[in-house]
Amino acid sequence: MLINLSDVLSEQHKTVEETVPLNLESMDLKSGSYPIVSKEPVHVVVSHVKDKELQIKAESKVCVIIPCDRCLEDVKQEIVLDFTKHVDLNIPDADLPEGLDESNFIDGYHLDVDKLLFNEILIGWPTKVLCREDCKGICNVCGQNLNLGTCNCEDTGLDPRMSVVRDLFKNFKEV
Template identity: 65%
Template sequence: MLINLSDVMSDRHETVDETVELNMDMFQSKAGQFPIVRKNPVHIRVEHVRGKEMLIYVQTDLDIEIPCDRCLKEVRQKFVLDIKKHIDLEVPDDKLTEELDESNFIIDGYNLDIEKLLYNEILIGWPVKVLCREDCRGICSICGQNLNEGFCNCEDTGLDPRMSVVRDLFKNFKEV
């Protein structure tokens, strides 16, 4: 989804203030494809500051289904995106100051790529660990039974008695 910034960059310096529908139905990264199950319209506001400098505000929220890291049950993860970018198109990205954000990845000519901006913000806010619940037991490594739904009759024959101290540590802290 591209937003035309020619009115902001022209001599009139008109502010762009739009609410548009998000076209993205799937979030795809190296970790896999994750469906976007709920999304709200995206509110965009672009203001001229001076020269080719502008402020970009983007607000939306959406839910993405991500599998639990232990039992693979789908978990609905909420992302609230409230983005503020200060961009100067005259300054190359290698000479940016702390107050300015990179512009080359979201602005092409006079078009602002909203989906690329949202993709990057979702990627930055991606959770390190997703759990369906705090005390998730995971799945059996032998038969694949979801241990949250019941126990299995598998015997863990691969345990080395010399590792009993380490096994006790894992049992006590349960965070693997």
């Protein structure tokens, strides 16, 4: 969705305040495609600071399905977006001083809301997603989801230096 910034960048410097729908259907990243199952309209306020400097405030909420990092079950992850950007259209993104944000989501007199929110969703992307706190993961031999049941595979992930201790327990089960 594009928002026209002509009013903000003109001589009157009118503030633009709009609530627009988010058109993103999924987050397509190198690691995979993650569907967006629910999203709220985006409330955007663009105001003039000075010259070609703008302040952009946006609020929204999205719910993305991300696989659990341990068992790969789908998890609904809610990402709340509430941010303020300070951009200067006279300065290229490569030469930005501290305190200014990139403006790659503004093309001419149009603000690309989907591109703006895509970047912010990436910033808010969780580093670790678990279906539950005590998730047991999957068996690294057969792939069984250990939350749903156990498997009969021998655990080969044990430290080989502990094989003597493991053999003691196998030979003397009453110990």
